[in-house]
Amino acid sequence: MPDTDTEPRVLIVDDEQEVADAYALRLRDVCAVTTAYGGREALAAVDDRVVDVVLLDRHMPDVSGDDVLATLRDREFAGRVVMVTAVDPDVNVVDLPFDDYLCKPIDRADVRSVVDQQRQILAYETLGEYFRVKSTELVLSAQTPSGEPTGSGEDEAIREKADRLERRVRRLLEDETVLTEFEAVDRTLA
Incomplete structure (x- = not known):
């Protein structure tokens, strides 16, 4: 799965094609949108x-x-899920692991707002994981005389994960100051 987009990626899922396409139209200039017209x-x-x-x-x-939501959570989906439905929530909603819940119809401003809110939450969740993994990578590289890989394969896996997380954070964050500040900290051993 290449990670080359520079915009947040949103998947709109609705069996009513006109509804999914309308949401996609509302979001097309603020994120990369994919539509799906059913659960499969x-x-x-x-x-x-x-x-x-995911809407x-x-x-x-x-x-x-x-x-779909249960399957995504079972697969440890690393994104945010907003239920968008014409059905009023009932007591069963307590057991659903969604991140937000909207009742149709939803206007343009609300669709954009909820996507932006979820983008920001995901950006900071991913940022925390990136900092942890990148710090581990830096510590490992400091343990070898020239900063070269140890050959164990573990350091390469950590480097790849840090690179993947950094690309995602840069796609999701609007202000990259926190990344610049992280990179400016001297983490080398004295």
Whole structure:
């Protein structure tokens, strides 16, 4: 899954094509949008690419939004999920592991706002993980005389994970000052 986009990636899932396409139109100039017109298609889309935010219809005929959500969480999906539905929430909503819940119809400003809110949350969650992994990478490279890989493969895996997380953070963050400040800290041993 290449990570080359410079915008947040949003997957819109709704079995009503007109609804999914309308949300996509509202977001097209603020993020990279993919649409899926059913649950199976949504799960395939998440398998095919990195997705940051999913706008997920709750009631669909092939695979329900509840089942898509459960599958995403079972797969340890590393994005944010917003349930978007015409069905009023009931007591069962307590057991659903969504990140936000919106009732249709949703206006343009609200769609944009919720995507931006979820983008910001994901940016800072990812930033924390990036700092942890990058710090580990820097400590490992400081342990070898020339900073060369140890040959264990573990350091290469950590470097690749740090690079992947950094690309995602840079795509999600609007202000990269915190990255610049992190990079400016001297972490070498005295």
